[in-house]
Amino acid sequence: MTQRTMNMTTSDLTDMNKVGGAQGDSTSFRGLETRSVHAWFGKHHALAGVSLRFPERTVTGLIGPSGCGKSTFIRLLNRMHEFIPSAAMAGSVLLNGSDIYDPSEDPAMIRLKVGMVFQKPNPFPAMTIRENVLAGIKLAHLKRDNHDDIVEQCLTRAGLWKEVKDRLDASGGSLSGGQQQRLCIARSLAVEPQVLLMDEPCSALDPGSTLRIEETIKELAEKITVIIVTHNMQQASRVSDYCAFFLTDGGPGYLVEADSTRKIFTNPSDPRTADYVQGKFG
């Protein structure tokens, strides 16, 4: 308990510049940044004082045992948290220096800039593969005229184009699980987000599909910021540039340590991180 309290009070001060080592004042910081973010579900305090920076065009893995608030945290980053009726939050989330929770911000526009891929593949069953990819453009009223190019480009970037190019008019539900998840990635890419959040995107997939999605993530990082929640340590070490380790002691989840992936896996500053990445608990 004392440890957690200490962490809550110090995290605001110390964790700020750990990820990416980006220094300088926050308004010039490009990328996503959280400042002492808390989350509640009703009276339940789920997440306490997380301050992290996600620099542009990097992949950050969020690791930690179940129930430590990783998913809650990334749902805070594109304002999906507020869909839960009893949800509450504190702190601020900055995208390129402006607060996404500012009352003047439109949550739909935020979600357009910060896309999300879910744990369970969820293509729209009433739409074809092609329509699924273009769904975001139609849903958000974006003006695009080169639909065919977008479909090909997004499916290629998601690593699915070769498998489906001859049956773009088949239902999205007719694909296998791994293909569906890659279709969902292509769908999120079509609206050209600056940040892509991935909530355990490979937890329901076989090793082959997982590998292909990991390749996709690495390619994506050349253009956009990727934040991925994963329970798979090997995956975190393979795809991410930075890692953030979350933990809970029965109370709210908190950030233990955030650093470059190499450091987290070889020489972490906190012994709990070392124990976790070596599989000693969790």
Add this chain to the structure above:
Amino acid sequence: MSNVVQSPDSATVEPQRPWAVKRAVRATNAGRLAVFAALAAGITLVTPLANADGWALAFLVVNLTWTIAVAVRLGAKERRDAIVRVVVSSLAFLAFVPWLSIFVSTALKGYKGLYPGYLFNDMRITSYDDELTFGGVGHAVVGSLIMVAIATILTLPLGILSGIYLTEVRGRLTFMVRFIVQSMAGVPSVVAGLFIFATVVQSMGRYSGLAGGIALAVLMLPTVSRTAEEVLKLVPDDLRSAGYALGARQWRTALMVVLPTVKAGLTTAAILGIARVIGETAPLLLTSLNTNGFMWNPIGGTLGSLPTYIFAMFMYGSEFSVARAWSGSVVLLSIVLFFFVLARRLGGRSEKRAKAGVGKAARTSVGTK
């Protein structure tokens, strides 16, 4: 590998169903049931039990007696299992009897009045007790369809919108909307008719198909709204989240993601609503009344309909008019049956499509490995 048992050549293996009931056992069971059916028929002849209902009861009693007689030799658990099985399956069968007897008796009494022109003629120049080869029910079918169409046009958007409000918007009034819709389902149809009579008919100064359609809409709305709500509830939240995560607003997600997903279910909702109101008589007697001739104008005055046609024929009371009433009933039942089958087919087709999708997915994943 010594622990691998050599399996026989796969070419010699036949697909089997070891869990299925053996044919001989099934034949014995069927034979026994046939004997019992005959026995029950014999009982209806010598006891006060009579007709189909009496026969079904006798059949149940005979079956139960035999089961108990056999089961006394079994253990307590098996005995209870055997008795419960007979009671449950017999009661399920019993529930089927009234349904069947309605169809059979209506068909038996109504077939006399049916002739090829019956659906295409009206009663303008035919009197109610003319020979059954004159006149017809065409005007009533047209009137019924006009009024049901009006009711559907009014109800469908309202019902779907209220369903969306209850499942998607979930505003502060959710409880109240649901309460009002459910209590509307309890409004007696004659009260609904009276209400439309006092408002629409009196303000227009005449009976009309429009008033009839509005009265039917009042009765149809709860059915459509409830079914739409149930269907929309089935849409997984994953899809809504996916829509929101793509930067879509709520109404856009509801319109473009949620509604298309349950297209078939909403069609079923509409059809169930139609089947619910097409046989309503009381509200139509107060709002559209009846005519004897074809009438296509829903606001031009009284409009005939199948239920009021049947009612008028029965009230007239002559031999041929009552026969006409039964024939009208056959037509009405057939229309209701048609709508129900349509609803099942549309609902079932989407289910089948979903299953086919899964099957295809399985095949594809096998193919890629």
